[in-house]
Amino acid sequence: MKFFIDTANLDQIKEAQDMGILDGVTTNPSLMAKEGISGDEKVKQHYIDICNIVDGDVSAEVISTDFEGMVREGEALAALHEQIVVKVPMIKEGIKAIKYFSSKGIRTNCTLIFSAGQALLAAKAGATYVSPFLGRLDDVSTDGLNLIEEIRTIYDNYFYETEILAASIRHPMHIINCAKIGADVMTGPLSAITALLKHPLTDIGLAQFLADHEKSNK
Ligand code: G3P
Numbered sequence: 408m409k410f411f412i413d414t415a416n417l418d419q420i421k422e423a424q425d426m427g428i429l430d431g432v433t434t435n436p437s438l439m440a441k442e443g444i445s446g447d448e449k450v451k452q453h454y455i456d457i458c459n460i461v462d463g464d465v466s467a468e469v470i471s472t473d474f475e476g477m478v479r480e481g482e483a484l485a486a487l488h489e490q491i492v493v494k495v496p497m498i499k500e501g502i503k504a505i506k507y508f509s510s511k512g513i514r515t516n517c518t519l520i521f522s523a524g525q526a527l528l529a530a531k532a533g534a535t536y537v538s539p540f541l542g543r544l545d546d547v548s549t550d551g552l553n554l555i556e557e558i559r560t561i562y563d564n565y566f567y568e569t570e571i572l573a574a575s576i577r578h579p580m581h582i583i584n585c586a587k588i589g590a591d592v593m594t595g596p597l598s599a600i601t602a603l604l605k606h607p608l609t610d611i612g613l614a615q616f617l618a619d620h621e622k623s624n625k
Pocket of ligand 1: 413433434435540542543574575576594
């Protein structure tokens with residue numbers, strides 16, 4: 408399973424990249440706003456800065472909700488760097504835009520997926536990735552993991568090449584369960600990724616090893 412980090416924070420992206428396990432980055436307008444990045448030129452420069460830190464795909468989201476606007480924005484974003492994947496919302500105009508981008512060889516990430524039907528449409532339009540929002544479904548008492556399972560089954564039935572990018576990950580168990588189901592990618596915060604490292608028995612065991620080494624080397 409590929410590991411993407413879901414942030415526009417350059418320090419966190421660098422930290423994940425330095426661990427050697429990072430495969431890409433996802434951003435959205437809320438995450439850009441959180442970092443205080445605004446204005447067309449600054450936003451574009453920030454995407455380039457992210458691409459220069461990581462080796463993999465970097466999702467950059469369009470703001471337009473009409474076909475022409477999405478195409479204009481998406482083409483400009485894709486031209487910024489070869490690692491850019493154009494993130495397009497799951498609406499009718501978005502599906503048209505994904506089909507267009509697919510015919511032009513521009514890679515896409517269809518975002519705000521909350522149902523299997525939406526994921527099926529995005530795959531038919533030729534999306535490179537679909538982003539089902541796991542955590543936000545859990546937030547409204549709906550099983551987000553069940554949606555990932557449904558999409559996995561549908562894509563496997565028809566050999567769709569669209570990759571399932573499990574998004575809105577909140578904690579390490581989301582990551583582990585996505586890996587069990589067979590999500591192609593997960594995107595989450597640095598805190599969820601680093602939480603995978605932790606186990607008290609590892610800490611106790613390491614402390615014991617170091618103490619024994621110290622004793623026998625006195
Ligand atoms: O980037 C899309 C998604 O990962 C958002 O996550 O935590 O805002 O639901 P969250």
